[in-house]
Amino acid sequence: MADSSVESxxxxxxxxxxxxxxxxxxxxxxxxxxGLVTFPFLLCILLFLIQTLVDNELDxxxxxxxxxxxxRNGDGTCETVCGIEYSDLDQVGTCPIPSPSEWPALLQVPxxxxxxxxxxxxxxxxxxxxxCRSTGSCxxxxxxxxGNRSLGQSLAGSFFSSDFxxxxxxxxxxxxxxxxxSDTYTGFTxxxxxxxxxxxxxxTVQPQCAPNSTFFVPIQxxxxxxxxxxxxxxxxxxxRDSSSVVNEELYNGYRQANVRTRxxxxxxxxxxxxxxxxxxxxxxxxxxxxxSNASANSASALVRAPRSLNMVSNxxxxxxxxxxxxxxxxxxxxxxxxxxxxxxxxxSLLGALFFTWVVFQLFPVILTSLVxxxxxxxxxxxxxxxxxxxxxxxxxxxxxxxxxxxxxxxxVIFGSVIGLTFFTLNSYSIQFLFYFIYVNLQIALAFLxxxxxxxxxxxxxxxxxxxxxxxxxxxxxFQPFLNDATFARGWIVVMExxxxxxxxxxxxxxxxxxxxxxxxxxxxxxWKNLSDxxxxxxxxxxxxxxxxxxxxxxxxxxxxxxxxxxxxxKSPLFFLQNLKKKHLPVLQQKLxxxxxxxxxxxxxxxxxxxxxxxxxxxxxxxxxxxxxxxxNNLKKVYPGRDGxxxxxxxxxxxxxxxxxxxxxxxxxxxxGKTSFISMMTGLTMPSSGxxxxxxxxxxxxxxxxxxxxxVCPQHDLLWEVLTGREHLLFYGRLKNLKGAALTQAVEExxxxxxxxxxxxxxxxxxxxxxxxKRRLSVAISLIGxxxxxxxxxxxxxxxxxxxxxxxxxxxxxKKGRAIILTTHSMEEAEFLxxxxxxxxxxxxxxxxxxxxxKGRYGGSYVFTMTxxxxxxxxxxxxxxxxxxxxxxxxxxxxxxKFELPKQEVRIADVFQAVEKAKSMxxxxxxxxxxxxxxxxxxxxxxxAQSFNTFS
Ligand SMILES: *[C@@H]1O[C@H](CO)[C@@H](O)[C@H](O)[C@H]1NC(C)=O
Ligand SMILES: *[C@@H]1O[C@H](CO)[C@@H](O)[C@H](O)[C@H]1NC(C)=O
Ligand SMILES: *[C@@H]1O[C@H](CO)[C@@H](O)[C@H](O)[C@H]1NC(C)=O
Ligand SMILES: *[C@@H]1O[C@H](CO)[C@@H](O)[C@H](O)[C@H]1NC(C)=O
Numbered sequence: 034m035a036d037s038s039v040e041s042x043x044x045x046x047x048x049x050x051x052x053x054x055x056x057x058x059x060x061x062x063x064x065x066x067x068g069l070v071t072f073p074f075l076l077c078i079l080l081f082l083i084q085t086l087v088d089n090e091l092d093x094x095x096x097x098x099x100x101x102x103x104x105r106n107g108d109g110t111c112e113t114v115c116g117i118e119y120s121d122l123d124q125v126g127t128c129p130i131p132s133p134s135e136w137p138a139l140l141q142v143p144x145x146x147x148x149x150x151x152x153x154x155x156x157x158x159x160x161x162x163x164x165c166r167s168t169g170s171c172x173x174x175x176x177x178x179x180g181n182r183s184l185g186q187s188l189a190g191s192f193f194s195s196d197f198x199x200x201x202x203x204x205x206x207x208x209x210x211x212x213x214x215s216d217t218y219t220g221f222t223x224x225x226x227x228x229x230x231x232x233x234x235x236x237t238v239q240p241q242c243a244p245n246s247t248f249f250v251p252i253q254x255x256x257x258x259x260x261x262x263x264x265x266x267x268x269x270x271x272x273r274d275s276s277s278v279v280n281e282e283l284y285n286g287y288r289q290a291n292v293r294t295r296x297x298x299x300x301x302x303x304x305x306x307x308x309x310x311x312x313x314x315x316x317x318x319x320x321x322x323x324x325s326n327a328s329a330n331s332a333s334a335l336v337r338a339p340r341s342l343n344m345v346s347n348x349x350x351x352x353x354x355x356x357x358x359x360x361x362x363x364x365x366x367x368x369x370x371x372x373x374x375x376x377x378x379x380x381s382l383l384g385a386l387f388f389t390w391v392v393f394q395l396f397p398v399i400l401t402s403l404v405x406x407x408x409x410x411x412x413x414x415x416x417x418x419x420x421x422x423x424x425x426x427x428x429x430x431x432x433x434x435x436x437x438x439x440x441x442x443x444x445v446i447f448g449s450v451i452g453l454t455f456f457t458l459n460s461y462s463i464q465f466l467f468y469f470i471y472v473n474l475q476i477a478l479a480f481l482x483x484x485x486x487x488x489x490x491x492x493x494x495x496x497x498x499x500x501x502x503x504x505x506x507x508x509x510x511f512q513p514f515l516n517d518a519t520f521a522r523g524w525i526v527v528m529e530x531x532x533x534x535x536x537x538x539x540x541x542x543x544x545x546x547x548x549x550x551x552x553x554x555x556x557x558x559x560w561k562n563l564s565d566x567x568x569x570x571x572x573x574x575x576x577x578x579x580x581x582x583x584x585x586x587x588x589x590x591x592x593x594x595x596x597x598x599x600x601x602x603k604s605p606l607f608f609l610q611n612l613k614k615k616h617l618p619v620l621q622q623k624l625x626x627x628x629x630x631x632x633x634x635x636x637x638x639x640x641x642x643x644x645x646x647x648x649x650x651x652x653x654x655x656x657x658x659x660x661x662x663x664x665n666n667l668k669k670v671y672p673g674r675d676g677x678x679x680x681x682x683x684x685x686x687x688x689x690x691x692x693x694x695x696x697x698x699x700x701x702x703x704x705g706k707t708s709f710i711s712m713m714t715g716l717t718m719p720s721s722g723x724x725x726x727x728x729x730x731x732x733x734x735x736x737x738x739x740x741x742x743x744v745c746p747q748h749d750l751l752w753e754v755l756t757g758r759e760h761l762l763f764y765g766r767l768k769n770l771k772g773a774a775l776t777q778a779v780e781e782x783x784x785x786x787x788x789x790x791x792x793x794x795x796x797x798x799x800x801x802x803x804x805x806k807r808r809l810s811v812a813i814s815l816i817g818x819x820x821x822x823x824x825x826x827x828x829x830x831x832x833x834x835x836x837x838x839x840x841x842x843x844x845x846x847k848k849g850r851a852i853i854l855t856t857h858s859m860e861e862a863e864f865l866x867x868x869x870x871x872x873x874x875x876x877x878x879x880x881x882x883x884x885x886x887k888g889r890y891g892g893s894y895v896f897t898m899t900x901x902x903x904x905x906x907x908x909x910x911x912x913x914x915x916x917x918x919x920x921x922x923x924x925x926x927x928x929x930k931f932e933l934p935k936q937e938v939r940i941a942d943v944f945q946a947v948e949k950a951k952s953m954x955x956x957x958x959x960x961x962x963x964x965x966x967x968x969x970x971x972x973x974x975x976x977a978q979s980f981n982t983f984s
Pocket of ligand 4: 218
């Protein structure tokens with residue numbers, strides 16, 4: 034069996050054909066493409082608008098340095114006053130402060146309701162009475178201890194001077210001379226002392242509070258003067274026997290410590306004088322460091338400690354000298370600082386999550402388009418016309434890569450043009466490398482995932498879940514781990530093996546660098562930064578690259594082994610088979626098949642079917658036959674599912690077809706014709722047996738068979754947006770037609786199926802009528818002169834004129850090639866086919882040319898007569914007189930059909946008998962007909978089915 038077929042198209046030719054088809058396809062899909070590419074553009078615009086809004090908001094007068102909102106007359110309304118270096122605590126962080134204000138040093142005084150009092154559960158009877166809490170007049174307690182109690186007592190006694198009421202005309206001096214404090218929380222800096230800004234009163238600690246001892250201090254902030262209320266609070270000094278007692282009392286008074294009693298007894302401060310004497314001043318000071326307004330890291334907030342040191346130092350001085358001696362602590366003051374701009378970099382802040390979605394968005398797009406070609410069987414259609422997997426992969430991959438790159442370029446360029454720092458600050462070469470590696474990985478992953486889906490909707494849903502899931506998991510699971518310095522870095526790398534997380538990490542790194550760059554005025558990520566310890570970019574670039582290298586071959590492998598859309602599933606070790614095959618002569622293989630299969634057949638077969646089987650076995654022994662198709666005992670069994678028994682769709686089909694023959698397969702629906710065609714075209718694998726097309730085995734050589742094969746599927750597999758001519762050009766190129774030959778073949782093809790005139794061939798196939806699509810499908814199956822053509826009901830849905838036209842085409846096309854045709858139209862079968870096979874329940878019931886069959890199965894006339902129903906008996910009698918062995922095959926309300934064996938009746942007798950009968954009763958209508966193919970078909974199908982139901 035020499036391979037006398039057309040030389041198959043080279044890799045480059047196939048790639049070229051596919052590329053041209055894809056380009057046209059893209060051109061037609063311009064709207065979708067523009068939509069896809071403008072998506073990042075719109076997104077960047079959106080970000081830009083939000084950023085502008087945020088900037089505008091930040092730029093408002095009330096946010097500007099040097100203006101403050103002041104409640105001048107205490108009625109709750111405030112007015113904006115400018116002219117100072119900073120306005121409020123929030124702005125202190127960003128405004129330039131060349132000469133910071135001087136603020137009095139204060140004590141951290143507990144708020145009145147928390148101050149320590151005597152209760153039943155604490156063991157200190159010397160604490161103030163609890164009743165003071167209701168009036169808010171509780172004293173503030175200072176504890177002290179030390180090696181010498183009398184010394185300690187005299188020191189503690191001179192903590193507070195009673196210089197009262199103070200001279201308030203000089204604020205700093207006033208506060209330097211009295212012991213004052215506040216219960217407000219401190220900030221991170223002391224550019225503004227919260228005690229003077231808040232509306233809460235301040236306190237001055239006195240040994241005794243006189244009635245009406247509250248006074249007001251005028252505080253000057255820029256041009257505004259605030260009246261700050263200063264209340265008197267009584268200071269109580271209490272001796273404790275040891276530092277551990279002090280400790281315990283402080284601990285139990287702490288707001289959250291005493292779980293059992295829920296008592297709060299806060300202490301102003303505590304001192305341990307240790308071994309202090311006249312020559313030696315040695316003191317431990319307890320102060321509360323947990324007052325701060327920042328829950329996140331309270332450690333960095335300021336503490337009001339200097340005044341408590343100054344207080345005890347002055348007490349010691351007075352003990353050594355006299356009560357008038359003191360060191361004044363005039364003020365505390367921050368160091369000057371430069372201003373920083375108050376900005377909120379929206380793009381960097383949202384970057385990682387937001388852009389993960391944007392970049393990942395391509396994934397479902399690619400996945401869906403791959404699955405679409407599979408679901409619509411377009412891929413197998415292309416394959417059946419000779420498109421190899423190699424060019425398909427190459428061109429699809431390249432196409433998606435270009436699409437992705439354009440998408441990413443648009444994304445980065447738009448983002449940069451509108452000035453998002455996420456793009457502008459980081460090195461473009463790193464960004465390019467990152468996105469490039471990532472989109473490659475993404476395409477490979479889409480190919481991998483596409484092998485697992487056969488439905489576009491499922492694929493879309495899964496793709497979108499991947500997109501949003503990865504973004505959200507990245508932001509709420511992965512990022513917290515990333516920020517947690519104690520989390521093992523090794524596990525971070527493990528998590529990054531998931532491509533969604535590596536994408537997230539990369540974008541997160543860009544965002545971090547641009548955020549920092551924006552705040553600190555530094556550059557974003559540069560190549561040298563890749564070696565930074567905390568920079569994860571290098572790791573993920575390596576991870577993604579290695580994953581890409583791994584995923585691509587795996588995807589290709591699965592596509593061959595698992596995928597249902599690319600034709601025959603190859604065995605998991607298909608590459609080994611290829612090696613083996615090269616060393617085995619074709620004939621030897623066939624013989625081994627023969628031995629296995631020839632003895633299987635036991636069921637009784639009709640002689641013509643048996644004869645065909647023997648012919649096939651004979652042909653298999655010969656080395657060179659002119660036969661285009663040889664099927665040897667082909668079987669297809671579908672495994673039982675959900676408790677149903679397994680289904681024998683094709684049970685041992687043997688058929689030999691020489692070139693130039695058109696073989697018609699007739700059979701009721703569900704007989705197994707489509708299963709047979711599917712096996713022959715490589716859509717499914719035979720369960721046993723095999724077939725040879727042009728001497729090539731369909732189990733191993735499908736790829737080569739495809740170059741010599743044309744298929745006209747039952748349902749038109751066409752691209753809606755391509756024109757008829759473009760379809761033919763594409764498939765013609767796949768069949769290795771070039772240049773003038775191609776143009777000519779396409780023209781002729783269009784003419785032959787009547788699609789040439791009126792420019793029909795240049796209309797998009799989506800706009801064709803059903804008949805036009807059908808004709809185009811037939812033209813496609815015939816282009817490039819294939820040696821074997823399968824046609825699945827080619828003329829269904831055609832008007833009689835186009836059908837006759839098509840038949841002429843097919844009749845002409847028969848020369849030099851074998852055509853296998855399934856049809857329900859007996860007329861078509863009779864007109865086109867040289868031989869017919871009636872296929873019922875997975876097996877041929879008979880094989881032969883139409884006239885033979887009619888002779889064999891139709892050795893009778895069909896006599897029809899319609900009378901009134903009460904005359905049925907009469908008619909039956911009449912017929913039996915004519916032919917004793919006549920059979921009634923059909924009767925309904927007066928109309929009866931009989932089969933009269935040809936050897937028993939003469940037509941003349943029938944006419945006479947009817948003439949006679951007319952005089953006896955009324956005959957509405959009658960007829961005598963030779964058997965048609967239809968009668969044969971119905972007879973054969975019926976008898977086979979009844980045989981099978983009883984056996
Ligand atoms: C305690 O200090 C006082 C002076 O304030 C001194 O007179 C006395 O000797 C000291 N006591 C002891 C045990 O050192
Ligand atoms: C208050 O202090 C100012 C300035 O230090 C001084 O001029 C004024 O006389 C003082 N007033 C009293 C009543 O001591
Ligand atoms: C110290 O300050 C914190 C925070 O306000 C408070 O909860 C706690 O009770 C204070 N501790 C003492 C011993 O005063
Ligand atoms: C922190 O400071 C703000 C004003 O800056 C104030 O409204 C808030 O109550 C403070 N928080 C605490 C716990 O005191």
